[in-house]
Amino acid sequence: MNAKVTNVTSMTMSEEEERKARLRQYMLTMAIRTACFLLMIVVRGPLLWVLALGAIFLPMIAVALANHVRARRQRGVESPDAGAIILRSAKETE
Numbered sequence: 001m002n003a004k005v006t007n008v009t010s011m012t013m014s015e016e017e018e019r020k021a022r023l024r025q026y027m028l029t030m031a032i033r034t035a036c037f038l039l040m041i042v043v044r045g046p047l048l049w050v051l052a053l054g055a056i057f058l059p060m061i062a063v064a065l066a067n068h069v070r071a072r073r074q075r076g077v078e079s080p081d082a083g084a085i086i087l088r089s090a091k092e093t094e
Helices: 015-042 046-073
Strands: none
Touching: 015 046
């Protein structure tokens, strides 16, 4: 029996886990953007411009980061070493 076994630790995230991670990261970035907008109401001076830049550019950054998650985590699946032990039942060895 020559079955190829996949090493579980090298497998990528499931599509559902990946989608949840992207959504969580995007929501966090949008929460920071909302905070920038709200702080712009009370803050004056140079910090106002920093907050304005954050409110303007965070959507682009959020989309780029959310799309980059898949490329970063996607890698080839490795198979175990050739010396891996394969357990066989007693009937197969007879």
